[in-house]
Amino acid sequence: MLNSYSTADKVLLAVDCIIFGFDEDGLKILLIKRDFEPEKGKWSLMGGFLKKEEVLDDAAIRVLNTYTGLQDIYMEQLYTYSEIDRDPVERTVSVAYYALINIENHNAELIQNYHAKWFSVSEVPKLIFDHDNMLSHAIRRLRYRTSMRPVGFELLPEKFKMSQLLKLYESILDKQIDKRNFISKINSLDILIKLDEKDMTSSRKGSYLYTFDKEKYDAKLLNHFALNF
Amino acid sequence: MLNSYSTADKVLLAVDCIIFGFDEDGLKILLIKRDFEPEKGKWSLMGGFLKKEEVLDDAAIRVLNTYTGLQDIYMEQLYTYSEIDRDPVERTVSVAYYALINIENHNAELIQNYHAKWFSVSEVPKLIFDHDNMLSHAIRRLRYRTSMRPVGFELLPEKFKMSQLLKLYESILDKQIDKRNFISKINSLDILIKLDEKDMTSSRKGSYLYTFDKEKYDAKLLNHFALNF
DNA sequence: TCTTTAAATGTAATTTTAACACTTAATTAT
DNA sequence: ATAATTAAGTGTTAAAATTACATTTAAAGA
Known part of the structure; x- marks a missing residue:
């Protein structure tokens, strides 16, 4: 039965x-x-x-x-x-x-x-x-x-360089991504906060650090934002 | 243990x-x-x-x-x-x-x-x-x-009208889709075969019937085609 | 032959994506 | 001090995709 x-x-x-x-x-x-x-x-x-x-x-x-x-x-x-x-x-x-x-x-x-x-x-x-x-x-x-939807949140440290985020995407998607296009696309999402702080460890010029803006991210999640690299 | x-x-x-x-x-x-x-x-x-x-x-x-x-x-x-x-x-x-x-x-x-x-x-x-x-x-x-990827294959009869396919998409996505944009997008996928045959049951003019082109569909599946309505 | 009904068809404006290269800021070496 | 080095930072233009939108056509029925 x-x-x-x-x-x-x-x-x-x-x-x-x-x-x-x-x-x-x-x-x-x-x-x-x-x-x-x-x-x-x-x-x-x-x-x-x-x-x-x-x-x-x-x-x-x-x-x-x-x-x-x-x-x-x-x-x-x-x-x-x-x-x-x-x-x-x-x-x-x-x-x-x-x-x-x-x-x-x-x-x-x-x-x-x-x-x-x-x-x-x-x-x-x-x-x-x-x-x-x-x-x-x-x-x-x-x-x-x-x-x-963006993934950096979970995988990156609290404060990170734009180049780390780019590298993360390149690692996951296993392909090269144009730096300028990447940055402008990420910025257009409006979910990152650019800090005044710089990371001086990896270059002479130093690079700005960012954090995720959790509130904006959560607000956008509802609208199913998509990235296409 | x-x-x-x-x-x-x-x-x-x-x-x-x-x-x-x-x-x-x-x-x-x-x-x-x-x-x-x-x-x-x-x-x-x-x-x-x-x-x-x-x-x-x-x-x-x-x-x-x-x-x-x-x-x-x-x-x-x-x-x-x-x-x-x-x-x-x-x-x-x-x-x-x-x-x-x-x-x-x-x-x-x-x-x-x-x-x-x-x-x-x-x-x-x-x-x-x-x-x-x-x-x-x-x-x-x-x-x-x-x-x-297109879904019609499984849900529609062997031969179907374009308006049926449109209705199927509207049912699944639960929204209205512009008929002209729909047709041109579907056609651009190049996976339908337009038959000489017409269905005369639902209109005076009659409407052409289509079938899926399974070979082309399978070939494109490998490339992950996407539709965005 | 006029009316009716669903089918069929095209264009223009806007938005998005993709391709592409030079300048800047700071340190280090000469 | 000045030149060389290194990663960071920045915009534009062409191509492609998406969206909005209205009229004509073919046939049957009145």
């Missing part, structure tokens, strides 16, 4: 977390070296099982915290993977989540203690199970999302 | 199917009247449980077939819903799928026999559980998808 709750099969439900970060080397992703079987010692996404009294969004937050110490990271659901043998131990369906975070803000030490490591997305090692697939799916989603 | 397969909770995993159709009244959705508890007699999406040796995509196809007789409908995964009490009987996580189908091609009789019924999306009754939420999510997705 199709709809008998009592006879229906139950399965293990897992979550896997894809965490993007950004630094001077470009776009990065956070991985852990598995300390348990199967595939012990291999690189993997942070994953774990859903609990009976837990919502998937919360499970993703909990699992990420367990493996990295990262707190209260807001993640978006990506896709649910259900290939029969995706996990060799037992049939497990996995719901992938992804998030964008600021590497600097999120204590590198803590991540060290937990054996997590940042990898450039262009140099990701072979991952366990179907995690490669999840990752490439997440990158596609991130690219799409970037074309729908 | 976080990663012990043996002690992890297992949950019921369901699929729910959101089927869109289109006819002279506009955009429609297929619902069934539940013939089992709970919520017997209420309108609902077609849903059922995942089997142990089954992939989610296949489960969605099977469940849809069981309730409607529809065969081999390709569905896309939408989102996974996991609120604790979303199903009052037992904790059930549900993966929603959606598809676009041609109402005429899919035998109304068969659907009758199975107690399924088409509803205009603007006149959908209250649905069980969180199915309203799934539906509104699916409509959002359909709108987005429509702005990314």
Whole structure:
């Protein structure tokens, strides 16, 4: 009988977390070296099982915290993977989540203690199970999302140079963007605040720092602003 | 222990199917009247449980077939819903799928026999559980998808009038579209074949029929064509 | 032959995008 | 002190895409 709750099969439900970060080397992703079987010692996404009294969004937050110490990271659901043998131990369906975070803000030490490591997305090692697939799916989603609304907020430090924002976009979209066109397009969105402060570390002239104007950003989100580079 | 397969909770995993159709009244959705508890007699999406040796995509196809007789409908995964009490009987996580189908091609009789019924999306009754939420999510997705690539293929009959295609777009996007701009934009995509045949049923002058050029469409899909109305 | 009805068709103004290169400010080296 | 170096900063123009907008056409029915 199709709809008998009592006879229906139950399965293990897992979550896997894809965490993007950004630094001077470009776009990065956070991985852990598995300390348990199967595939012990291999690189993997942070994953774990859903609990009976837990919502998937919360499970993703909990699992990420367990493996990295990262707190209260807001993640978006990506896709649910259900290939029969995706996990060799037992049939497990996995719901992938992804998030964008600021590497600097999120204590590198803590991540060290937990054996997590940042990898450039262009140099990701072979991952366990179907995690490669999840990752490439997440990158596609991130690219799409970037074309729908600005992404800098989550990935950049509080104060950043225009050239960092440009580099972030170039990393995500994996292409060169004309500096002048980029700046005028970003400025036309009117969501950045130019500070009086300059960053003197990377050039003789120094470069102005910016912050996001969260209020204006939120106001515009409702209107679905789009960027097309 | 976080990663012990043996002690992890297992949950019921369901699929729910959101089927869109289109006819002279506009955009429609297929619902069934539940013939089992709970919520017997209420309108609902077609849903059922995942089997142990089954992939989610296949489960969605099977469940849809069981309730409607529809065969081999390709569905896309939408989102996974996991609120604790979303199903009052037992904790059930549900993966929603959606598809676009041609109402005429899919035998109304068969659907009758199975107690399924088409509803205009603007006149959908209250649905069980969180199915309203799934539906509104699916409509959002359909709108987005429509702005990314043409949708007519799946929803229209083999041969159709330009005015039907226009109406389809207006139904999905829920706004008026200028006829001349629509036609020139569609034509610029170069994926329609204008037939010599005319449909004489709706006007004295008659209107030319079109079909999709599947080859050109597939070729362009690779280039991610976008429409912006 | 006049009326009716939906179908079919084109242009001009505006906005957006894309391509493109030189100047500036400050430090460092001679 | 002056010349060289380096990243930062800045505008214009051409092309393409989008939007707004109104009349004519083909056939049937009165």
